Amino acid sequence: MTALDTAPAETATTGGARLARRAFAVRELGIALALVLLVVVTTVVNPRFLSAQNLKDLLLGSTILAILAVGQAVVVITRNVDLSVGSVLGLSAFATGAVFVAVPGLPIPLMLVIGAALGAVLGAVNGGLIAAARVPALVVTLGTLYVFRGLDYMWATGRQINAADMPAAFLRMGTATVLGVPVLALFAAAVLVAVGYVLRNHRSGRELYAIGSDPAAARLSGIPSGRRVFYAFVTSGALAGLAGVLHAARFGTLDANAGLGTELNVVAAVVVGGVAIFGGSGSVYGAALGAVLLTTIRAALPVLGINPFWQDAAVGALILAAIGLDRALSARVARSLRERKAHV
Amino acid sequence: MPTPLLTLDGVSKSFGAVAALQDVRLELHAGEAHALVGENGAGKSTLVKILAGVHGPDAGTISLDGRPLQLSGPADARAAGIAVIYQEPTLFPDLSVAENIFMGRQPLRSLRRVDYAAMRTRAAELFARLGVRLDPDRPARGLSIADQQLVEIAKAISLDARVLVMDEPTAALSGIEVERLFAVARSLRDAGTAVLFISHRFDEVFALCQRITIMRDGRWVSTDPAGTLTVDEVVRRMVGREVSAMYPKQDTTPGDPLLQVSGLTRHGSFTDVTFTVHAGEIVALAGLVGAGRSEVSRAIFGVDRHDAGEVLLDGVRLPNGDTAAAIRAGLALVPEDRRQQGLVMELSVERNTNLPRRWSLARAGLLFGGAERSAAATWAQRLQVKAGRLTDPVSTLSGGNQQKVVLAKWLATAPRVLIVDEPTRGIDVGTKAEVHRLLSQLAADGVAVLMVSSELPEVLGMADRVLVMHEGRLTADIPRTRADEQSVMLAATGQAAAA
Numbered sequence: 001m002t003a004l005d006t007a008p009a010e011t012a013t014t015g016g017a018r019l020a021r022r023a024f025a026v027r028e029l030g031i032a033l034a035l036v037l038l039v040v041v042t043t044v045v046n047p048r049f050l051s052a053q054n055l056k057d058l059l060l061g062s063t064i065l066a067i068l069a070v071g072q073a074v075v076v077i078t079r080n081v082d083l084s085v086g087s088v089l090g091l092s093a094f095a096t097g098a099v100f101v102a103v104p105g106l107p108i109p110l111m112l113v114i115g116a117a118l119g120a121v122l123g124a125v126n127g128g129l130i131a132a133a134r135v136p137a138l139v140v141t142l143g144t145l146y147v148f149r150g151l152d153y154m155w156a157t158g159r160q161i162n163a164a165d166m167p168a169a170f171l172r173m174g175t176a177t178v179l180g181v182p183v184l185a186l187f188a189a190a191v192l193v194a195v196g197y198v199l200r201n202h203r204s205g206r207e208l209y210a211i212g213s214d215p216a217a218a219r220l221s222g223i224p225s226g227r228r229v230f231y232a233f234v235t236s237g238a239l240a241g242l243a244g245v246l247h248a249a250r251f252g253t254l255d256a257n258a259g260l261g262t263e264l265n266v267v268a269a270v271v272v273g274g275v276a277i278f279g280g281s282g283s284v285y286g287a288a289l290g291a292v293l294l295t296t297i298r299a300a301l302p303v304l305g306i307n308p309f310w311q312d313a314a315v316g317a318l319i320l321a322a323i324g325l326d327r328a329l330s331a332r333v334a335r336s337l338r339e340r341k342a343h344v
Numbered sequence: 345m346p347t348p349l350l351t352l353d354g355v356s357k358s359f360g361a362v363a364a365l366q367d368v369r370l371e372l373h374a375g376e377a378h379a380l381v382g383e384n385g386a387g388k389s390t391l392v393k394i395l396a397g398v399h400g401p402d403a404g405t406i407s408l409d410g411r412p413l414q415l416s417g418p419a420d421a422r423a424a425g426i427a428v429i430y431q432e433p434t435l436f437p438d439l440s441v442a443e444n445i446f447m448g449r450q451p452l453r454s455l456r457r458v459d460y461a462a463m464r465t466r467a468a469e470l471f472a473r474l475g476v477r478l479d480p481d482r483p484a485r486g487l488s489i490a491d492q493q494l495v496e497i498a499k500a501i502s503l504d505a506r507v508l509v510m511d512e513p514t515a516a517l518s519g520i521e522v523e524r525l526f527a528v529a530r531s532l533r534d535a536g537t538a539v540l541f542i543s544h545r546f547d548e549v550f551a552l553c554q555r556i557t558i559m560r561d562g563r564w565v566s567t568d569p570a571g572t573l574t575v576d577e578v579v580r581r582m583v584g585r586e587v588s589a590m591y592p593k594q595d596t597t598p599g600d601p602l603l604q605v606s607g608l609t610r611h612g613s614f615t616d617v618t619f620t621v622h623a624g625e626i627v628a629l630a631g632l633v634g635a636g637r638s639e640v641s642r643a644i645f646g647v648d649r650h651d652a653g654e655v656l657l658d659g660v661r662l663p664n665g666d667t668a669a670a671i672r673a674g675l676a677l678v679p680e681d682r683r684q685q686g687l688v689m690e691l692s693v694e695r696n697t698n699l700p701r702r703w704s705l706a707r708a709g710l711l712f713g714g715a716e717r718s719a720a721a722t723w724a725q726r727l728q729v730k731a732g733r734l735t736d737p738v739s740t741l742s743g744g745n746q747q748k749v750v751l752a753k754w755l756a757t758a759p760r761v762l763i764v765d766e767p768t769r770g771i772d773v774g775t776k777a778e779v780h781r782l783l784s785q786l787a788a789d790g791v792a793v794l795m796v797s798s799e800l801p802e803v804l805g806m807a808d809r810v811l812v813m814h815e816g817r818l819t820a821d822i823p824r825t826r827a828d829e830q831s832v833m834l835a836a837t838g839q840a841a842a843a
């Protein structure tokens with residue numbers, strides 16, 4: 001045994017970083033690949049799956065879920081969860097109809113702002129309760145899920161608002177396209193880019209990741225955790241409110257059941273999209289891709305001749321696969337980090 | 345003397361029935377390094393958290409430049425120019441090392457965007473100043489305790505603070521890293537920073553600090569210039585009685601080989617590690633931070649898989665990467681990272697102590713309070729765990745007392761081979777001697793002990809043989825009679841083969 005053994009040559013690069021970045025890219029790439037694979041297989045079985053009309057329907061169908069998933073991702077990154085989004089969407093959708101009934105000539109952009117503002121207020125209720133009562137978000141938003149839906153029922157009292165009650169221009173927005181891309185999908189894309197930009201480039205966005213990564217350490221570092229989490233819920237609420245208006249535009253017929261049960265789909269999209277359920281990692285791009293993937297699966301399974309009863313099982317399997325993939329990936333990253341060593 | 349930069353006067357703080365601080369005073373001067381010493385649970389970290397704005401004092405005042413200072417949160421303390429290194433690393437595992445350092449203060453470019461490139465460069469500069477080669481871009485997850493500590497240090501010095509508070513920053517570091525930290529601390533001090541330094545290692549205290557404040561049981565005992573004190577005097581005031589025989593290693597005649605490690609390799613961590621530990625023997629594994637010592641002990645215990653080689657216990661091969669089998673075979677590992685690997689922070693002291701042997705305590709699969717309490721009480725008492733009640737959650741204990749619970753937990757399994765990674769990290773003098781006595785006693789009873797330690801006096805005082813690692817390889821195997829500071833350090837830095 002000689003002490004003069006030279007140490008294994010160490011590469012003086014920032015390999016760890018590139019690796020971590022690549023792993024994230026791979027994570028989102030993985031979802032995109034799964035999506036492409038699904039589309040290809042389904043198209044082979046039934047070529048009409050790739051028709052322009054069907055593609056447009058797919059995008060339209062994904063839009064609302066994607067917007068909700070972006071908001072949810074912001075919350076989940078902070079190690080919280082917002083189960084009330086479906087009810088917020090429902091309230092906002094019904095409010096849209098009711099406002100148009102009352103003020104038929106209201107400009108559409110103003111309606112979008114009203115919907116988002118209503119959602120933001122409801123989100124602030126969530127955020128405020130969580131901060132004030134120091135109760136886990138899961139419990140609080142489970143409560144407000146029922147409370148908000150209850151308000152919706154009380155307000156609607158069995159009423160239904162029909163397409164005829166809303167301005168034609170508003171309803172056209174629900175199906176219109178620009179260069180073949182649905183207007184609603186453009187909304188979703190704009191939301192996605194804006195939120196993604198803040199999370200990546202803004203200090204407050206980075207602090208959301210810090211809070212989710214280790215809440216106690218975040219407090220010790222002087223991060224205003226309470227305020228940040230509050231705004232995360234406001235964001236999620238506002239996006240759910242916006243989604244409610246878009247829901248009204250797309251479906252035209254509104255009762256108190258709009259968005260019923262959506263929250264689980266949203267959480268599923270976020271998890272499939274690679275946002276860690278315990279916070280601290282993942283991106284809104286992944287969450288949006290997850291929403292598209294889930295919607296596509298639901299559309300593809302009937303085409304593939306799979307019994308509708310199995311659809312939920314397929315979604316469940318997808319979630320498990322996503323989690324499995326995450327585990328495998330993080331194990332690989334850990335291993336490579338070790339082999340490159342902390343000391344470059 | 346000029347007006348102190350920072351003054352604490354009559355500060356008290358209680359947690360429920362536990363009076364952590366009572367009427368404590370402290371004065372920090374610009375350009376002075378001040379040591380705070382006291383036993384585990386004396387209230388040092390509580391004082392630090394009050395300075396950091398984490399806890400509000402129940403009574404008393406803090407003043408900066410002679411003006412009263414109200415701290416309603418860590419952000420206030422930071423704004424007032426107080427930088428704190430907490431006893432337990434507070435990193436964000438998912439974020440990069442550079443982001444961890446600059447969280448909340450990231451350099452910005454146009455449109456108030458975070459400037460990742462500048463952040464990376466500045467982190468690299470900090471590491472260069474500390475003389476460590478950490479990759480600023482890697483995530484903090486998976487960093488060793490020592491590296492986490494270095495990131496914390498980089499974070500604190502990047503603040504250019506007027507007051508730098510360091511709560512046991514050196515506990516996980518070995519000699520060379522400590523020297524580099526001290527060089528930085530001295531230059532900051534000479535530039536006018538007030539440094540508050542907490543450590544259980546007296547050589548460090550005397551090497552760095554001009555004045556020493558001693559605390560006992562939450563109370564201030566004395567503040568004196570370091571030059572007028574001796575180690576014995578400090579210890580006497582800390583403990584309130586004489587403490588003697590710091591390293592009472594009993595002589596034993598080694599028995600049969602119990603733990604045999606041959607050709608053990610884990611790519612990227614360590615290569616071709618071969619050694620034997622006999623019954624009744626204490627073998628120390630020394631080396632610099634990052635030499636692969638903890639990794640070797642983890643692989644032996646089966647926490648990590650190894651890529652080549654084998655581990656034999658009493659001639660029987662242990663399955664690769666199977667901790668349950670290792671425990672059944674009579675192996676125990678006291679891990680380096682007590683928060684992550686050693687304790688369930690929310691569970692009570694007694695439940696934690698009994699975790700590894702809950703099945704042997706249970707009757708018909710159920711744990712009865714009585715059995716659990718008495719077993720826990722025995723070990724808690726032997727190790728002088730200072731806790732309000734044994735049913736308190738471990739997270740409320742002081743750092744050193746948490747370490748004692750980890751030790752108690754594994755000692756209670758009555759192992760045949762005990763691997764201890766930094767057994768006395770963060771443990772005060774009195775208990776340190778007790779831990780050493782215990783290890784020595786275990787060896788006398790025929791247990792084979794493998795001790796990873798960065799503390800040279802501990803290594804030299806306790807070990808029958810010293811194994812030294814350098815960059816993942818064993819570079820020396822030195823018997824007790826020939827082990828001294830020089831031979832170990834030379835082998836640890838890879839400069840000479842001592843065997």
Ligand SMILES: Nc1ncnc2c1ncn2[C@@H]1O[C@H](COP(=O)(O)OP(=O)(O)OP(=O)(O)O)[C@@H](O)[C@H]1O
Binds near residue numbers: 363739742743
């Ligand atoms: N959050 C808390 N809740 C209840 N008790 C606490 C809390 N924090 C500290 N204590 C108690 O206060 C006392 C002082 O603890 P502290 O952490 O200040 O000790 P310390 O001097 O830093 O010890 P060590 O050398 O072990 O780090 C201990 O008895 C501890 O159990």
Ligand SMILES: [Mg+2]
Binds near residue numbers: 388742744
């Ligand atoms: Mg402490």
